[in-house]
Amino acid sequence: xxxxxxxxxxxxRTLGLYCVPILLSLMICPLVGSENLDFQSxxxxxLTGDFSIDSQIIxxxxxxxxxxxxxxxxxxxxxxxxxQVILRNPLAExxxxxxxxxxxxxxxxxxxxxxxxxxxxxxxxxxxxSLLGSSIILAIIYMIAIRQADLSMSSLLLAGVTLGxxxxxxxxxxxxxxxxxxxxxxxxxxxxxxxxxxxRDLASLFPLLLPGxxxxxxxxxxxxxxxxxxxxxxxxxxxxxxxxxxxxxxGSLATASVVSLAGPIGFVGLIIPHMVRKISGYDHRIxxxxxxxxxxxxxxxxxxxxxxxxxxxxxxxxxxxxxxGGPFFLYLLVSHxxxxx
Numbered sequence: 001x002x003x004x005x006x007x008x009x010x011x012x013r014t015l016g017l018y019c020v021p022i023l024l025s026l027m028i029c030p031l032v033g034s035e036n037l038d039f040q041s042x043x044x045x046x047l048t049g050d051f052s053i054d055s056q057i058i059x060x061x062x063x064x065x066x067x068x069x070x071x072x073x074x075x076x077x078x079x080x081x082x083x084q085v086i087l088r089n090p091l092a093e094x095x096x097x098x099x100x101x102x103x104x105x106x107x108x109x110x111x112x113x114x115x116x117x118x119x120x121x122x123x124x125x126x127x128x129x130s131l132l133g134s135s136i137i138l139a140i141i142y143m144i145a146i147r148q149a150d151l152s153m154s155s156l157l158l159a160g161v162t163l164g165x166x167x168x169x170x171x172x173x174x175x176x177x178x179x180x181x182x183x184x185x186x187x188x189x190x191x192x193x194x195x196x197x198x199x200r201d202l203a204s205l206f207p208l209l210l211p212g213x214x215x216x217x218x219x220x221x222x223x224x225x226x227x228x229x230x231x232x233x234x235x236x237x238x239x240x241x242x243x244x245x246x247x248x249x250x251g252s253l254a255t256a257s258v259v260s261l262a263g264p265i266g267f268v269g270l271i272i273p274h275m276v277r278k279i280s281g282y283d284h285r286i287x288x289x290x291x292x293x294x295x296x297x298x299x300x301x302x303x304x305x306x307x308x309x310x311x312x313x314x315x316x317x318x319x320x321x322x323x324x325g326g327p328f329f330l331y332l333l334v335s336h337x338x339x340x341x
Contacts, residue, residue, distance in 0.1 A: 077295020267325020
């Protein structure tokens with residue numbers, strides 16, 4: 001009993017520490033921006049119920065943007081942590097399986113054919129096309145990788161990479177055919193961004209994001225055994241094929257959901273899980289939820305830098321994460337200390 005109690009306390013204490021960056025980012029980042037705000041006026045607005053321009057900037061622009069960053073960064077980091085185990089590849093990330101490429105093609109088509117306007121509830125035209133593109137790629141990859149009742153991880157990885165490259169080529173074709181205005185809009189979306197106004201757009205994430213989180217959470221108890229190998233995990237009673245399917249479906253749903261709204265923001269799912277493992281070890285009962293917490297705060301901080309570093313202009317947050325993630329990716333390639341999966 002004492003051992004289990006100590007283990008539980010360590011687990012709660014560790015995750016509690018990883019929640020601190022989220023709380024700090026929620027409290028500090030909405031207050032940072034190119035506009036100087038009168039915080040005394042904002043507090044007065046909260047007491048009276050009247051909202052001035054300063055209050056609208058905080059609660060209708062910055063705070064929704066921070067919440068979106070928390071969800072997007074957490075989803076990407078959590079998916080990356082699971083994929084790196086399931087695919088047994090330390091360089092795997094949410095975009096490895098090509099779902100993002102399909103979403104990007106769908107969004108590019110929406111920009112290329114602006115006359116095609118389809119809105120369903122909180123979903124915009126770009127989101128709908130992006131989700132359709134991701135769904136098509138997801139179905140193709142699954143049909144290629146499935147073998148009877150088994151799911152081939154090598155086929156999954158190769159199919160995902162190949163389709164990702166194919167989608168990239170199709171986007172190049174659309175960019176070549178697009179007019180200057182369409183090209184600017186496409187490129188801005190492809191750089192990734194968290195620029196939202198209000199909370200309506202946030203609601204469009206949850207229909208896919210919550211089921212995605214659910215499938216990923218189901219895999220957590222089995223991940224430590226899967227790091228030892230498929231046969232070892234099966235010998236310990238893990239239904240390996242079922243866990244692989246859950247990870248694939250959950251990660252794909254979560255990735256497609258956030259990409260449809262924020263665009264492809266790279267490297268968060270690669271950097272954060274490795275940072276967590278270096279800090280807290282390889283117990284994935286801690287690594288996966290801690291990756292969500294640290295990834296959330298990381299993306300919010302990157303977005304705060306992106307919207308202030310060249311103020312009053314704004315830099316896409318995907319540029320910041322790419323500048324940080326590129327060198328880190330190279331480090332993983334050349335480091336002799338990289339864990340063998």
